[in-house]
Amino acid sequence: MKPLTHCSHYQDQDSEDKECWRYVNWVDSVVKMHTGPTIEKFRVCFPLDFSHTPFIDRWVQFALKKWVQDLVLDFSAQSHKLLYLGNGFSKASGFSKFRALKDLSLNSIGVTRGDIGFVLSSCPCLEQLKVSNCPNLTSVTIVGSHFALKLKSLAIECWHSMDSIEILDANLVSFSYSGNPLKLVLSNVPLLVEVSISERDSILTDDYRGLIFTQLSGCLSQLHTLGLDLNGMVDMEVFSVQTLPNIKHLELEVLGEDILILEQINCFMKACSYLEKLVLKMQFIFPEVNLKEASNTCSHHHLEVVEIVGYRGRQSAVKILMFLMETAVSLKKVVINPVRQLIRGESVDESDEVVEEEEARQHALHELRREVPAAISFGCL
Template identity: 35%
Template sequence: MQGDYILRKSNKSKYDYHLADRISELADEVLVSILTLLPLNEAATTSILSKRWRYLCQYVLASTMTLKFDAEKTSCSLIDLNREEREKKICRYVAWVNSVVEQHTWPNIEQFRIAFDLDNSFSSSINKWIQFALKKRVQILELDFSENGIHHRQKSCYNFPHELLGLNRGSTSTAVCCEIPSLNPCVYLGLKSIRVLHFNFVDVAEEVLECFLSNCPVLEQLSVFHSPNLVNLRVVRPSIALKYLVIRQCNSLESIEICDANLVSLSYVGNEISLLLRNVPLLVEVSISEDCICNNFIEVAFTQLSCCLSQLEILKLTDQIVPYKRDHIFPILANLKHLEIIFEEDNVCGLLQLTSFFRASPCLHRLVLYLQKISLNEVDICFRNEYSEMDYTKSMRRKIKYKKAKCSHNYLKIVELVGYDGHTSDFELVKYLAKTAVKLEKIVIKGEEEGPWRKMARDVAMHRLKEKVPSTVEFVYR
């Protein structure tokens, strides 16, 4: 521990330098407060300084209310290691967690987070960690076993133990934990305290999730990422406390059913599924990013969301181009304030689609467009499908495009363009938005990866925009 240098005069030399350890002179209470602000692994390293620091570190580890075993730097270093070195680092991580868990003496904890590349071969230790967390009546339980930056792992995912919740593996109906005599009372009581559940690369079955939803009365947030064998998910009346649900990349998932729930926010990323919503009066935010091959994506999405469209305030339809149909009438999104969609900026149909959203969303305040370019041939095909050959041959495409899509919006104040690169189509789009949104206040531009030539192109494009767009509009580049 580095201290302060004190400069003093002496007879032997002009100056003597004395190193004073000011930090160790602080009271134990102050040092403990400092250590509790550090990540667990950094706090643990202070134990090598002296016996006093070892005592303080042990006290902090034994009494901390937040146990976050994040090992991001270690996970990054695992990628380039051979099998033997990799296994040694993993075993050291497991031993570290076991050591802290064994030393912990405080009756309760607020958060227990495991973030490391672990698989089912470490299920014995992971099971003990979960039991420990439930015994301590944890409020936030996070199991993140993802490989750093790798989404298609070859190893088997950790299987969440049915037995821990008093369930029979492969059961077709959800068991209510309190009716299982063999269930550890500490586990049952621990379920009553959980507010947040996060699973990443955890094989968590339908009956396990339903057991959590049925027996965690204060559970507000549930997120499940990369659960390989989850097929169906039901959120029904027993889970009335749940407000935020996030499901991502569960490739076997076929359906999500949400009925009679107080859900506020729903986010789904993955393959096309059956989404059934009934009686969700508080649902105001929906994000759907489906790998969908159908041409009627928008119709399917709006049909699935039909019971809550009028109450939505935030709608995100990303990773899937919204196809345009000339005679299609959008339902009115009366309360929509934030919209995110993919926009084909070289496509007349994309602009007309955007205009349709404007007309259906009279109270829209913020618009986020993910810009996607298409080839000139695709523009021609789309254009000729929407207009007659005479219209196409007699008029310039760009003039027709903006004339046909003309409308105005009185509430749109913030526009964000993701993927802006300063091409002519980007420039024309910004001009169109500035004219359409009569009360526009800010344009946020998120360009592609920086480079010398991209920076030059960006600066030229920004200069052109500021000349053509009203001075009242603020430009922000990120």
Template identity: 30%
Template sequence: MELPNSKMVKHDGNNGRDRISELPDDALMGILSFLPPEEAVLKTSFLSHRWKQLWESLPVSGFNFHVPLPVCCRGGHVKNLKDLRDGKYMTVEDMKRECSKFVEWVNNVMISHQGSTIDELRVRFYLDKDSQRYIDKWIEIAMRKQVKKLELDFPSLLHRPSNAYYPFPKECFPGIEFLTSLCLVNVGVSDEAMEFVLSNCPMLETLHLKNSPLLIHPKVSCSSLRLKHLNISHSESIQTIEISAPNLVSFEYHKLRKVPFHIWYAPKLTELDYSNWLDFNIAYLVSQLYNYLPQLVTLRLSLFLMDLPRFPKFTSLRNLTCITASIDNRLLLLKSLIEASPLLHKFKLLIKDHKEFKSGIEEVGKEEAQPNKYLKEVEIVGFLGQPVEVEFVTYLLKIAIKLEKIVIHGKLERMTQNLAHQLMKNRPGAELVLL
């Protein structure tokens, strides 16, 4: 593994080192200030004690430890993205050596720097429970320096059992009360650890938990909680979620299967990003969030299964994003969502996969479309010019009587481009952007 390097200072043996060391302190500090802090310790390790002292006292805003490494593995061997063309592989033993180098690098930086505070610590590498004592020490140092933003991401290239994930500690560190943002990805966060964080971090505003196999019944409940942004994603062991958060503004949830979640109290909730891919059901979501749908301003949904509930009015909704595999049998659902949002300003549709298109034109045209005088911007991603897509865009152009801009991403061959321009004749005042 090649750790980060910099070209800011060119060294020429001992003579070069002596000439650099002759510079005044303010000049040396200026050179060091151009280096990312996590690299500065590497650059000064071979220089004079005076350089080392200056580095240790250099004020930093945060540390970002991340070294790109292999992304593909087969049969106990890890293939480096850089070496894909050459067919070279790293063995698991090679990977362990790289992890040891990474841990040593982070240790050197975290222990050597003597600054009193850091705002942010980000660590992303292929670490697990085997590195627990080192990671615990990094967290302890960061908390002692009153860190505000902490992000840990420990992905795995091979299958990792739940007991092999690094377990986030359930103990109080001096300074934890200054934490405002916590992002834990591929980290073992238990229900108890989550409760501990929420109980001991009065300043916490953002909590992001992704792929944590230890979460079973997460609860967010505290009358004095400042938490504004909650993201719980891809944690397949979860069985229920309970939320009571007076300051919560946004809730993001992604999972393969639907899970009962109860939002008991969230008077400020205005943003929802929700998806489950195997058994998504709009009617189920509506029943879970019925009391909060009228106050949503931003809604992002993944629509992979067809159902058509009776929607309450989204009386505050301004931004709607829908993600779907195709829109062949979802035209009525999309239309119902749009017409339940009379104040909608921006609509975005992402078509992830095109398999088989069926005609939905007759169904959309059965009822008179309700005009929307607030819809100003439309964006379609994955547009191929299929008949069902054309019909849906025609519908949007018809109802958006004050449309200002429509953006279309897709494989826009000449015929599709001509088609898009032809469609825009229905709304001549709007800007058309083809990407």
């Protein structure tokens, strides 16, 4: 059975209500016409509000009764209205109806810790859970021994009032968190090999530099993939990185104007001696600066692929790439991607962004490419 999927975005704020009801009626009609016994995927993506809750509950019940495997509810909008599910999950008739759900994604919904607990206890086949922009979710606790969990991937994005995330005795393989600094406990997660942490705060202390590694101390040695946001540490003293023997894939969010960024990248390369792929997600906010040279550098013998995301034709970006090409003696491929990752809350002129991306692309193709040895494959997206 093909997935039931529809995603729309309104442009004219004056017609918001009209567009919402048109969308609701459209989904309602599709749901009523569907006569098949099952659906694989059900996705609702539209900025709905409180008045549409009864309809959404009905759609959720419909999807669960049809043994849906992949359920996506995305109500994010510029107005940031928070929508609450009524009893869409709890009213689904029969516990067995939850047994098919494998992938659940919730965005801009007023779920609580209790709601997440209900989902975990009622969906024994759930493998992937993603929760975004749910300010009523102040904490998450997952204890694998309490449920017959098959959960392999957990992604949480919350920039509001979340206090803690605790994951104990679970078989998670992948975990990611984006939000303000919080209490993070990962204990007895033997299968966890992929972690991404992006913690930022308006007020940072010296302790912040080591906070991430303290939080991950119980599983760092087993990780194969690690993603970290270093933007909150701009121009601070370079912090030491403990040995990460199994890291093969490293992603770092960095600020191109951080004068210490070469030194920090050097520390990570020393710590990840078996690193094979490095992805640098770059931001450029301030005027150009002269980067401080890295000290005590040494050759890296396993790094084969370097990707720079958000590339701009600045000297700092060129200097970073030159440093990596000099240090990584086994480098085989360089990938340049001028499409940058927007900072949370950032508003941009789309046309200006497209122009910047094209200028960066042309700089990479005609200027940067000349700096890359012929033996190294060069690609620009």
